[in-house]
Amino acid sequence: MTFAVTVLGSGAAVPMLFRNPSAHIVNVHERLYLLDCAEGTQIQLRRNGIKMQRIKFIFITHLHGDHYFGLIGLITTFHLLGRIAELHIYAIPKLKEIINIHLEASGTILRYPLIFHEIDPDIQEIIHEDEAVTIETITLKHDFPTCGFLIREKPSRRNIRKDFLEGRKLTNSELQGIKRGLNYIDAYGNIFKNEEITIPPPVPRSYAYVTDTAFHEPIIPIIKNVTLLYHEATFMQDKAKDAREKFHSTALEAATIAKKAGVGKLMLGHYSARYKYLSDMQQEAQNVFPNTIMADDGKVVLID
Ligand SMILES: [Zn+2]
Numbered sequence: 184m185t186f187a188v189t190v191l192g193s194g195a196a197v198p199m200l201f202r203n204p205s206a207h208i209v210n211v212h213e214r215l216y217l218l219d220c221a222e223g224t225q226i227q228l229r230r231n232g233i234k235m236q237r238i239k240f241i242f243i244t245h246l247h248g249d250h251y252f253g254l255i256g257l258i259t260t261f262h263l264l265g266r267i268a269e270l271h272i273y274a275i276p277k278l279k280e281i282i283n284i285h286l287e288a289s290g291t292i293l294r295y296p297l298i299f300h301e302i303d304p305d306i307q308e309i310i311h312e313d314e315a316v317t318i319e320t321i322t323l324k325h326d327f328p329t330c331g332f333l334i335r336e337k338p339s340r341r342n343i344r345k346d347f348l349e350g351r352k353l354t355n356s357e358l359q360g361i362k363r364g365l366n367y368i369d370a371y372g373n374i375f376k377n378e379e380i381t382i383p384p385p386v387p388r389s390y391a392y393v394t395d396t397a398f399h400e401p402i403i404p405i406i407k408n409v410t411l412l413y414h415e416a417t418f419m420q421d422k423a424k425d426a427r428e429k430f431h432s433t434a435l436e437a438a439t440i441a442k443k444a445g446v447g448k449l450m451l452g453h454y455s456a457r458y459k460y461l462s463d464m465q466q467e468a469q470n471v472f473p474n475t476i477m478a479d480d481g482k483v484v485l486i487d
C-alpha cells in the first residue's frame with residue numbers, strides 16, 4: 184500500500200528558480216493530503232503529474248506567506264475546473280476570513296463545498312481521521328501560532344495464510360472475523376487459533392511534518408519513532424544566532440531532534456536562499472543523525 188511524500192517546495196520565504204516555498208503532497212493508500220500550499224503549488228502539482236482534483240484535504244501550518252500564498256489560486260482553479268467534491272481545509276480561523284474576502288472581492292460563489300476546520304496550534308490533538316490515517320497537530324515554537332502535522336497510517340487487519348485457505352470454503356463473515364483476530368471453528372468443531380492461521384499486518388507507518396520552528400524539544404515524545412520526520416533546517420549551525428532570532432532551526436538542531444526521537448529517517452528542508460548547494464548542510468546533520476536526506480523540489484520519498 185502506498186505511503187509516499189512528494190516535495191513540491193523545499194525553500195524558505197522567497198520563491199527561487201529551482202526552489203519553491205513549502206508544500207508537500209502525502210499519498211496514503213491513494214488518498215492525497217496537501218501540507219502547506221505556498222505560491223507556485225499549482226504549477227508544481229502539474230509539473231509532478233499529480234491530479235490536483237484528487238486533493239480532498241489541505242492542512243496549513245501557519246499564515247506566513249511561504250506556507251499558504253498558493254491556496255486562493257488553488258481554490259479558484261478547483262472552481263474553474265468544475266469541481267463538485269468537498270474540499271476540507273484545516274488551519275487557524277484567520278485563514279477562513281482571508282479566503283472569504285478573496286471570494287467576495289472576486290464575486291466567486293464556489294461550485295463545491297469548502298469545509299473549513301478551525302485548529303488551535305497550541306493544542307496537541309487529532310484533527311482528522313478517515314479510513315487510511317489519523318492526523319494530529321504538533322505545537323511548534325515560531326514567531327507566529329504554528330503547528331506541524333503528524334500523519335499516522337491506520338493499522339491494517341491481519342492477513343489469512345494462503346495454505347490455510349487452500350481447500351476450504353469460508354463465508355465472507357468468517358473471513359472478516361479471522362482478519363479481525365477471531366479463531367476459526369470448522370464444521371467438525373475443530374478450533375484453529377487465530378495466530379496460527381494468520382500473519383500479522385505490517386507495522387503502521389508515520390510521517391511528521393515539522394515546519395516552521397526553533398529548536399523545540401517538547402515535540403520529541405510526540406514524534407517518537409516516526410518512520411519519516413521532515414524537519415525544517417533554515418540555516419546551518421554557523422548561523423545559529425539567526426536561527427534563534429527568527430525562530431527557525433539549524434541542520435544540526437534538526438538532526439538532534441531526530442536522534443532524540445529515534446525516528447527512522449530525517450528529511451531536511453525549508454532552506455534559506457543563502458544555501459545554493461546543500462552538501463555541507465547534509466554533512467552537518469549526518470554527523471549527528473546519519474540517515475538524513477535532503478528535500479528537493481520534485482523529490483518523491485517512499486515511507487517504508
Ligand atoms: Zn516558512
Ligand SMILES: [Zn+2]
Pocket residue numbers: 245247325327395
Ligand atoms: Zn514561518
